Amino acid sequence: MLRLRRSMVVLLIICLGIMVLSACSSKKSNEPGSSEGAASESSASASQEENKGDGKKIEIKYWRHDFAPEVDAIKKLIKTFEEKNPNVTVKMEVIPYGDYETKIRTALAAGSPPDIIGLDGPTLAAYAHQDAVIPLDKYMDMDGNKEDIAAPVLESLTYKGKIYAAPLNDASIGMFYNKKLFEKNGIELPSKDPQQAWTWDQVLKAAQKINDPANKIYGIDPGWGLGEGEGSTFVKLPFIWQAGGEILSPDGTQVKGFLDSPESKKGLAFFSSLYNEYKVAAKELPPEAFETGKLGIIVNGPWAISGFATSHPEFKLGEDWDIAPLWKDAKQVTPNGSWNMAITKGSKHPDEAWMFVNWVTGVEGAKVWYQETKNLPARLSTASAFPELSEYPMNIFVEQSSKFAHPRPVTPAYPVVTSSISKLFADIGVANRDIDEAVDEAVNTIDRALQKIK
């Protein structure tokens, strides 16, 4: 027994030492840019192995997150691509969305990335900064028809003057409202004309009339609850932009004077007031509250139209609910940017990889993609090829994304930006923290991350 106890003491000492060490190192690995060394090493080892596959069939690996309709669309495009290019096969591997980044980053760090990866717009700068993906400018100039890609989308894919990804589609959000609840409470329905967006004040008044927490009816969910994740940031950022504020300076290097400007704070104050002053937004909502008729107003994107139709066929667009343009304040602003395809630096066959990327995201591929997925197109030629895109409800999203779209900040520090922003909104929404104090904290966190990458 005594012997065991002594070894326990030894053990404890070792444990403590290791804990201190691992605490230090884990702190470092959370910061952006730390895997830079690993990424560049990987590209070196990859180039040594180059030209191995000559004369044989070339296999291109493509990783993307799992979403059945999109995966099916890609499968169709792979089939036609392989028919046209018999010497190239494409192997697609799908990864659960929740841990997509974890998997990609591990593979990049180990030097075994696939040839093509799916990238969400704002993560692009981090990958480009770490030299994990290659610029596509030469390909874009060759046969990528980049003049056909909507300008705000292209802007969101450009880092330090170079284009690093080809867009699969764009995204936008609108105001979804429960028509029955509006009519029951005698509220005038909002216009479907993208030029006639409701003001914050109109939205608040409608939410106040609908809100009836005693009977489990809630006024508004202004931004996908208060959770974390990029989707949540995507739908919340417009409050800051609409008030006239910004997150970062236009070149993406400064946060002071932008996120803490009076305009930005005004946007945050309005969001907070929905939860705390007017209490028209509930801090906790039952899941699928909108689809089950318990919620008056939400924000959502075009993907939700088909999503609601399959999950809740009894809840009908036009009868039970409708879509209006996203609300406005000092400015009318909607978020943009979605998933893209990028070629990794570790790819041994970048030319063939581009052939496939262009097959999917090019002028013809984009049309197939729209037909299969009904995602908001990133190409002007697609937008004009389908009449339904100029009709309700899609016209709202198309018009918003060409006139009012605002890309998310392009910076390698974006992972820190997005987590700080969702924390900031949760702080002022749920916790009802003082706005100045919460903003200062977010500004400091983001500023520290920005300093690191300089």
Next chain:
Amino acid sequence: MERAGHLLKWMLMIVIALISLIPILWMILGSFRPRQELFQYVSLEWHLLFPVKWTLQNYIAIFSDSSKPLGVFIKNTVFVAGLVTLLSLLFNSMAAFAFSKLKFRGRNLLFAVFLSALVIPGEVTMVPTYLLIHAFHWTDSYNALIIPAAVSVFSIFLLVQFFADVPRELLEAGKIDGASWFGIYAKILIPSAVPALITMGLITFLGQWDSYLWPLIVINDESKQMLQVAIATFTNLQSTEWGKILAADTAASVPILILFLFLQKYYVQSIVSSGIKG
């Protein structure tokens, strides 16, 4: 007075049992509901738990989807978890035997070093292990899942505690009768530590059955994927397919529940015995 005390204790235990059972009941009963009514009933009423309309649609959907064959994932997981459990019982019990019963130079130091690995979280060693697996060209194969899991410091530590209960005299008797160290291990120690081994096996199997992050990282080919990763794909960027998740979770719980049903006698026994030893 004493009876009242007993009654109170029983009531309290029943309440605790109910509280822990309700989420599981909700999962099982929810898997038989159509998606539309899953979140329809939020107040305390009969239909909060019990479906209005019973349906098997969720189960049909998860087992008939040819792009995500749940049956294949279950088979893969049973194979990997079973093999890992067997290997880890073998290797870990031999190591634990050495640490608890053999005398050799540096044993305590070696054991302390081993145990110090307990405090390093798996996430920290994940990338180095991945690099190693990659260098062996084991990515996308079951080697990557099975071999690193075949030895577990935690299992060795627990088994050492269990083996300490086996009286030294018993082993010495074997020694006197001329048994080799391996004979003592196989014929005396192992038979007298069956409950401990079953407990360890259950913990290992359950851990493998539920493992998520590691298979996610090392397995690329969808047809080789493990169950939990496959279930995670029912949640995507746009929506969460709750009906399918509840049905898949229920289906995934059944094998574990059956295992526990048969082995719980030993499981409880070994917890009790280790508790006494404390």
